[in-house]
Amino acid sequence: MTPRKVTMRPSCAMVRAEHDTSMDQTSSTPITHQTESFAEGIELDCGTVLAPLEVAYRTYGTLNAARSNAVLICHALTGDQYVAEQHPVTGKPGWWGRLVGPGLPVDTDRFFVICCNVLGGCMGSTGPRSIRAGTGAPWGTDFPPVTLRDMVRAQSMLVSRLGIERLFAVVGGSMGGMQVLSWAATFPERVFAAVPIATASFHSAQNIAFNEVSRQAIFADPDWKGGRYWEEGRIPARGLAVARMMAHITYLSEEALTRKFGRKLRREPGAVQGTGPAEGAGLFGEMFEVESYLRHQGSSFVRRFDANSYLTVTRAMDYFDLAADHDGDLAAAFAGTRTRFCVVSFSSDWLFPTGQSRMVARALNRAAANVSFVEIDTDKGHDAFLLDEPDFDRTIRGFLQGCAEHAGLG
């Protein structure tokens, strides 16, 4: 007897697919994202009701008859829902394509994987670039502040709409890991297993400081135009690129930068958008490879990300402090939880260092939760969760396998 399977594909009639169109910022090609619309909207932590609410998402694999094999992937600050397929704007493979897919640690032959664009994002979910009801113009800087918990509530509305009561697992790294913790604290009955990776229960002063420098870089761009840059057909590309370049350094480590670039030079001055040859060229018409790499990171980022979204989402991260919502006691956030946790950190991650993950693991111990805690030894820094780390892959695969056994998924 094979169990009856309910197939959920983007075109499936069970899912009422509505569409949002957003623009590739450089070529102005409209891109259609798969979305669900919620006319009733969402009441945010700040008190504002945002209606209607659009949640853009992608799914992979098949939901089983018991609707018990769904895995929600939460993306990081600049990620999106295209977790395991070619990105419609950049043409690059899915950002977690090496972890999520058939036969991979998050096995889409076995699990029904959902990934949503976060509330406040710019890949189809309601965000600063969405048209504000009754005005015909984008929200821009008037978009209300959102919190990580607001993002999680929006995701939970989508999960319910897909007919899923309880998620088998919620998995995410960095800001995605914050969402995982927020899911486990906000909807403990709806999360069987939680995998917060390279994350923390609050955003540290150092990380808020980095985010603030990113935001100031955007504000300082003459094309920022007080946040209403689209009115003159401009984008603050230079500011956004600098923000991304700075942030990108924090995702790496000194060892990784040395190994990858060292002090190597290349003769390719100023070929990058937004930097004239005069600025690009070094003393002898050369530039360091690391400079060229960062400029490439910056320029490719502005093609896919909206500056106001960057502000909204970085602020949401900065506000995140799970213990503060429970009178300063992180263990209280998880009191009585039956969720199985796997906390993962990376030894060279200085943005979300192991100590912060250990703090989460210990709070879970205080709540008598079932918790695994692994620090993966790597020199690749914070970005390691997106890169080839065999121990990390084995950890995720094994943890989900063990949980599947406990959940009766076989």
Added chain:
Amino acid sequence: MRLDQKLIAEMIEPGTRVLDIGSGDGSLIDYLFRTRNCDARGIELDMGEVTRSVAHGLPVMHGDADSDLAHYPDGAFDYVVLQRTLQAVEKPREVLRQMLRIGSSAIVSFPNFGHWQLRAQLLFRGRMPMTETWGRPWYETPNIHPCTIRDFFALCAEEGYAIRQWLAIDEKGDRAPWRRSMQLANLFGEQALFLLTKA
């Protein structure tokens, strides 16, 4: 699974909550989950072992007996197990206290420093003993708090712990025939295994 782990497993009631400190490759918690339906979890210091255990689907966290037990609530477990590790922790007495705070029973195994071979080596050679069980020279052994079976009885009396069960075991982990006499066990037992509760 080692023979002494089988003896430990025999002390544990089915369906109980167990914390294994120094869970190594996780074979005891795996066995307790599969054959005794226990909610068994591990703490392990060696990150390679932690990763291997989690990759096998076992709930293990990186940590150590000295610093991580304090973070568990009172009575979180029915049994807290410490295998062949008591002699290597920084504060053995405090670790035992924590074990009996977070668990209603503690199961402790340790190599017996009172074994006759150790006594003889120290007496006749005047040097720190080296045996199969105590296999590392003094300057690099992790075993900073060696004790004898008799020492352990004394500590339990001092701390007011009730010894529910105890036995001497040989190096292979098999039961040794010295359970009638503590003196004989202390002389001939290579290792000891205790089941304690608060009195």
